[in-house]
Amino acid sequence: xLKRLISNDLPRSRVLAVLLVALLVALxxxxxxxxxxxxxxxxxxxxxxxxxVASFDLLLGYTGIVSFAHTMFFGIGAYGVAIASNHLGPxxxxxxxxxxxxxxxxxxxxxxxxxxxxxxxxxxxAMITLAVASAFQTLASQLSEVTGGEDGLSFxxxxxxxxxxxxxxxxxxxxxxxxxxxxxxxxxxxxxCLLLALLRIVNSPFGRVLQAIxxxxxxxxxIGYRVVVYRTLSSVMSALFxxxxxxxxxxxxxxxxxxxxxxxxxxxxxxxxxxxxGMGTVYGAAIGSALFLVAQSYLQDLLRLAxxxxxxxxxxxxxxxxxxxxxxxxxxxxxxxxxxxxxxxxRLRVAAALRKR
Amino acid sequence: xxLRDIDLKPLLLVPALALAVLPFMGSPSTWLTLTVAGLAMxxxxxxxxxxxxxxxxLMDVLNFxxxxxxxxxxxxxxxxxxxxxxxTGSDELWRNLVAVLPAMLVAMAVAxxxxxxxxxxxxRPVYGQHLKQILITMGGMIIGxxxxxxxxxxxxxxxxxxxxxxxxIYLGDAAVEKYRxxxxxxxxxxxxxxxxxxxxxxxxxxxxxxxxDREMVESLGYRIRRVFVGVFVVGSALAxxxxxxWGLYQQNVVPQMGAQVNVxxxxxxxxxxxxxxxxxxxxxxxxxxxxxxxxxxAPKVALFSNIALMVAILLWRPQGVYPVANR
Numbered sequence: 001x002l003k004r005l006i007s008n009d010l011p012r013s014r015v016l017a018v019l020l021v022a023l024l025v026a027l028x029x030x031x032x033x034x035x036x037x038x039x040x041x042x043x044x045x046x047x048x049x050x051x052x053v054a055s056f057d058l059l060l061g062y063t064g065i066v067s068f069a070h071t072m073f074f075g076i077g078a079y080g081v082a083i084a085s086n087h088l089g090p091x092x093x094x095x096x097x098x099x100x101x102x103x104x105x106x107x108x109x110x111x112x113x114x115x116x117x118x119x120x121x122x123x124x125x126a127m128i129t130l131a132v133a134s135a136f137q138t139l140a141s142q143l144s145e146v147t148g149g150e151d152g153l154s155f156x157x158x159x160x161x162x163x164x165x166x167x168x169x170x171x172x173x174x175x176x177x178x179x180x181x182x183x184x185x186x187x188x189x190x191x192x193c194l195l196l197a198l199l200r201i202v203n204s205p206f207g208r209v210l211q212a213i214x215x216x217x218x219x220x221x222x223i224g225y226r227v228v229v230y231r232t233l234s235s236v237m238s239a240l241f242x243x244x245x246x247x248x249x250x251x252x253x254x255x256x257x258x259x260x261x262x263x264x265x266x267x268x269x270x271x272x273x274x275x276x277x278g279m280g281t282v283y284g285a286a287i288g289s290a291l292f293l294v295a296q297s298y299l300q301d302l303l304r305l306a307x308x309x310x311x312x313x314x315x316x317x318x319x320x321x322x323x324x325x326x327x328x329x330x331x332x333x334x335x336x337x338x339x340x341x342x343x344x345x346x347r348l349r350v351a352a353a354l355r356k357r
Numbered sequence: 358x359x360l361r362d363i364d365l366k367p368l369l370l371v372p373a374l375a376l377a378v379l380p381f382m383g384s385p386s387t388w389l390t391l392t393v394a395g396l397a398m399x400x401x402x403x404x405x406x407x408x409x410x411x412x413x414x415l416m417d418v419l420n421f422x423x424x425x426x427x428x429x430x431x432x433x434x435x436x437x438x439x440x441x442x443x444x445t446g447s448d449e450l451w452r453n454l455v456a457v458l459p460a461m462l463v464a465m466a467v468a469x470x471x472x473x474x475x476x477x478x479x480x481r482p483v484y485g486q487h488l489k490q491i492l493i494t495m496g497g498m499i500i501g502x503x504x505x506x507x508x509x510x511x512x513x514x515x516x517x518x519x520x521x522x523x524x525x526i527y528l529g530d531a532a533v534e535k536y537r538x539x540x541x542x543x544x545x546x547x548x549x550x551x552x553x554x555x556x557x558x559x560x561x562x563x564x565x566x567x568x569x570d571r572e573m574v575e576s577l578g579y580r581i582r583r584v585f586v587g588v589f590v591v592g593s594a595l596a597x598x599x600x601x602x603w604g605l606y607q608q609n610v611v612p613q614m615g616a617q618v619n620v621x622x623x624x625x626x627x628x629x630x631x632x633x634x635x636x637x638x639x640x641x642x643x644x645x646x647x648x649x650x651x652x653x654x655a656p657k658v659a660l661f662s663n664i665a666l667m668v669a670i671l672l673w674r675p676q677g678v679y680p681v682a683n684r
Contacts (some may be wrong), residue, residue: 066491116668120675123419123631126491127623128667130421134620135660142657264616268499271492318507327503334496337489338482 005196007203011283013352016345020283023290031175031184042297044184044252046290047191048245053273054198054285055241060271061280062202063234064214065122068267069129072136073110073239075262077102077246082153082256083146090156099247103240110239114232122217122231133267141258152257161186161251187248194241199282201237210234211280265326269296272333278343287344300325367678371642378650386530391649397537399645400544401606405599406622406629406637407551408592414568414632414681416585418480419487422494423596423622424615425501429471430464430597431604431614432509435516437463453519457605464601465594471501472593476586498615505612513611516604540602547595551634564588568632568681621648624663628670630677639678643670 003010011017026033030043056070080102081095088094117128140147147153157179159165165179175181201207209230212220221227250256269292277288300322307320318324336343342350375392382388409423437460479497483489518536525532555561566574567581575581603618604610625644629636644663651662670678 060488064488066488116671120671123487124627126419126421127627128664131620131624131664131667134617135664138660271495275492315507323511324503324507326499327507330496330499330503334479334493334500337492337496341489 007199009199009203013348016348019287023286027188031181032173042293044187046293047187048248049289049293050286051191051194052242052245053270053289054195054282055238056270057274057285059235059238060274062207063210063231065231066126067129067235068126069133070242070270071262071267072133073106073242074246076106077243078250078256078261079147081247081250082155085155085157086153090158092158102243102247106239106243110236114235118228118231137258137262140262150258152255154255157254183252187252190248194244202282268329272329275336276343278345281345284343284345367639371639374643374646381654389531390533391653393533393537395646395649397540398648399642400541401599401602402621402625402645403638403641404544404547405596406625406641407634408595409622410626410629410632410637411588412592415588419490420494421491422497424619425498426468426472426593426596427600427618428505428612428615430468430600431610432505433464433467434460434601434604435514435610450521453521456519461598461601464597468597469590469594472590476589502612502615511612513609515609517608518605548638624667628667628677630679630681632681633679636677636679
């Protein structure tokens, strides 16, 4: 039963299995185990990033092509919910319209970009997605009547999901069951379903073809698989999942702006998580997101401390300032691509396989 | 190569685009101003893109970090020009040019030196692996941009034109900025030197042969990798030069400018055909003209006009206007 649920994709490492179960338990009971607003925010962000990163891994890790437009689709999902809720009012209908509209736009856009750029050669894909994404980002901040421009949009959700809603008068297990908690469990359920769906996709015959294309494009074509079709389908699917992750983000924040969902920094985060967690493993996305997001909130404080401690040496202090967070992220990224290409999951699996022999 | 061997159709695209928009412009003088602006922008983009396209053609290296050298060149120029205030402030043309020249040379030298290090530490370990190349050079781009922020600060820095280069001259009713004419001249000079090196020297012969068929040149006993390092360094230096000119064109520099221009040069080298210098020139001129025309006619769609241009060209010639053999 469990085996079927995770599509026969076993962790293949005891340590990894323990980590995954721990992560699942931690996320499932996060509001009760880790009290406080910040902890719940981190947990919700882990859920959102888990879907976003896993969907990117379908493209980068399984199909072997790089897209820089992933945050564009993430943003479309978030803007879909934001714009629909803003115009149609805080109803479930508006939410559905927003999500479906965003999915439709994502489908059309990713199909167009994919078919167009993958038709010629896969290497165009990275460049063209970069161009399209940057044009889209500028467009989103310019169309201020629709998107709220740089300020973004704040909006209301159905009352059940708003923080002022309370299901019971008294706290359950010391935690008030309010709209925020219900939102969290909505995200949890959606994230779990999407992750299992992704596992199903990558372990299907379709997923095997994608991996074959990643390993040897020419051979896959020679066996009789239309590489263009498979690559395009993979990029469309990954875009749709990213769009749903964006909708999750908008539901959680009840706000969306260009910096929260479209910025290049998020793209960098996603790239780093995929590489650190382990390219070509859905579990890597899960473990990576959790580690990264916890580290992010923690390490930036550490950087601030280090920067203040080295205030006597201005250059060093400037290097360590929390504003230069992206610098260290970049260094970490380059180093992990060089020395750690299989990521955490890859390492754990290799270690487990060696022990078995 | 005789004249008859040259494929002329793409060459005609540039005047065709310029003439096609003429009826929409209202007055011919506006058209002339915009056309000169577009050509100037195109020439600057060409200076930057030519290095990138050769690097790809020669070693199949797709450098997403090319933009760093643009920003680096521009920021070095702010420092150099800033320290030569009485030369740039003078209203004699020759003194201004004397100020701009060392700024360009220093920017090229710095960008070239950093390019050497970039090639050694970022690009060399991942030869032949496209996926990792894209990831690594993107990482290098982020690191470079952040280091520029550490050195020069994250804010926008003004890069004013020297006195005598400001303002414009009138050709009939049309105002043409002097600096744009200078940009066209410098761009044409760079193109001429490149054509000369590529077609008339031994090293140029090796580069062209390497782009066509790397293994064959290697089997004849030439170390194509050394040639490649040279091309990479020159390409970075040219990006630095282009950065100075772009900064002077915009009259200000921001650390993110590398990433912004990067998008344009990707479109240019895709239009031109990866590896082709002539294609890069045509692509750059088309992109420069298109950006200026649509910026005037319909600013909101200007963003997507270059992408639309690329789509149209690729539908016509899927490998770019001048496809390079064996790719």
